[in-house]
Amino acid sequence: MTMTQQHRIGSGFGAHSTAADVLDGIDLTGRTVLITGGYSGLGKAATEAMARAGAEVLVPARRPETARNALRDYAEVAELDLADLDSIRIFAERFLDTGRAIDIVIANAGVMAYPRERIVPGWEAHFAINHLGHFALVNQLQPALRPGARVVSVASSGHFLSDIRWGDPHFDHDYDPWQAYGQSKTANALFATHLDTLGVRAFAVHPGSILTPLQRNISRAQQIAQGWITEDGRQAAGFKTPAQGAATAIWAATAPQLDAYGGAYCQDCDVAEPATTEDMLVGGVKPWAVDPDAAARLWAMSREFTGLDSFSADRVSSPDGDSDVA
Ligand SMILES: NC(=O)c1ccc[n+]([C@@H]2O[C@H](COP(=O)([O-])OP(=O)(O)OC[C@H]3O[C@@H](n4cnc5c(N)ncnc54)[C@H](OP(=O)(O)O)[C@@H]3O)[C@@H](O)[C@H]2O)c1
Numbered sequence: 001m002t003m004t005q006q007h008r009i010g011s012g013f014g015a016h017s018t019a020a021d022v023l024d025g026i027d028l029t030g031r032t033v034l035i036t037g038g039y040s041g042l043g044k045a046a047t048e049a050m051a052r053a054g055a056e057v058l059v060p061a062r063r064p065e066t067a068r069n070a071l072r073d074y075a076e077v078a079e080l081d082l083a084d085l086d087s088i089r090i091f092a093e094r095f096l097d098t099g100r101a102i103d104i105v106i107a108n109a110g111v112m113a114y115p116r117e118r119i120v121p122g123w124e125a126h127f128a129i130n131h132l133g134h135f136a137l138v139n140q141l142q143p144a145l146r147p148g149a150r151v152v153s154v155a156s157s158g159h160f161l162s163d164i165r166w167g168d169p170h171f172d173h174d175y176d177p178w179q180a181y182g183q184s185k186t187a188n189a190l191f192a193t194h195l196d197t198l199g200v201r202a203f204a205v206h207p208g209s210i211l212t213p214l215q216r217n218i219s220r221a222q223q224i225a226q227g228w229i230t231e232d233g234r235q236a237a238g239f240k241t242p243a244q245g246a247a248t249a250i251w252a253a254t255a256p257q258l259d260a261y262g263g264a265y266c267q268d269c270d271v272a273e274p275a276t277t278e279d280m281l282v283g284g285v286k287p288w289a290v291d292p293d294a295a296a297r298l299w300a301m302s303r304e305f306t307g308l309d310s311f312s313a314d315r316v317s318s319p320d321g322d323s324d325v326a
Pocket of ligand 1: 036038039041042043060061062063080081082108109110111112129154155156157158206207208209210211212213214215
């Protein structure tokens with residue numbers, strides 16, 4: 001999908017649609033859905049809606065007990081820390097051992113505006129958790145993806161803040177928490193762009209603006225200054241509820257209308273238009289977040305960092321005949 005194909009398709013849904021609205025009439029009985037971070041914020045709203053529509057929902061969680069308490073008995077919880085490649089491998093191996101298949105992955109978990117933080121092996125935290133962790137997870141779950149499976153990458157209009165920093169993705173220089181978040185969200189979008197060319201129907205979504213624990217690193221004063229909350233603590237106009245915030249990802253995961261739009265970046269339950277403003281509340285998609293060449297380049301970079309690539313045609317043999325997959 002190139003930028004020229006980023007145009008609304010008239011889905012019949014919009015910014016106010018909820019997760020339940022877009023699932024109305026859709027029966028997910030017998031489908032298995034994996035939602036990272038599906039126990040907080042919009043991920044939790046997505047988990048609830050998918051389970052209500054009949055899906056078996058699996059929620060990998062870095063805090064399994066918290067997740068179990070949040071979800072009671074309507075989703076299965078398993079331990080996974082996206083900041084830790086060993087944890088991702090163990091989760092994936094255990095899942096593959098069960099022989100189960102996956103119909104939908106919603107790569108939703110994320111962090112925002114972290115103070116400078118590095119995770120082993122020296123990766124910048126936003127890039128590592130939001131992007132590389134999901135890259136590693138989806139690649140290792142590849143054998144379980146049922147034909148026709150969809151992968152939805154929860155990006156953000158935060159991608160406006162930064163293209164991929166090709167020469168310094170881990171911020172060895174000039175760390176800025178917003179640029180770090182922005183880069184990771186561009187990466188989420190490009191991940192879907194390229195994955196879709198490798199035979200798995202994939203979409204990226206901007207969920208809208210929703211007050212959730214994601215803002216935990218931002219002071220109340222900063223949130224007021226940004227116009228996210230009013231002086232008396234109410235959310236600003238234009239913000240969504242978690243159920244509205246979950247709707248676009250669920251629509252992208254299930255809408256038959258999207259079959260012909262693989263790789264699209266979506267918002268407000270429709271394909272997004274090219275961005276014509278710097279206003280992230282208005283949104284749209286910047287060219288660098290859906291550029292196929294950049295998406296292929298990021299895939300190659302991510303393969304280099306993680307040693308994983310289960311989808312690309314050249315994954316099995318390097319020129320000297322050895323496997324290039326760790
Ligand atoms: N809220 C918005 O306005 C907004 C706007 C645009 C995009 N988004 C995107 O939407 C997604 C969900 O955000 P949200 O607002 O629902 O935030 P949230 O309530 O903070 O949920 C984020 C989830 O990600 C999990 N997570 C964080 N680090 C993890 C790790 N290392 N391993 C595994 N899980 C991890 C969190 O687990 P813990 O609870 O254990 O920390 C939490 O369950 C994010 O990707 C975010 O970038 C949100």
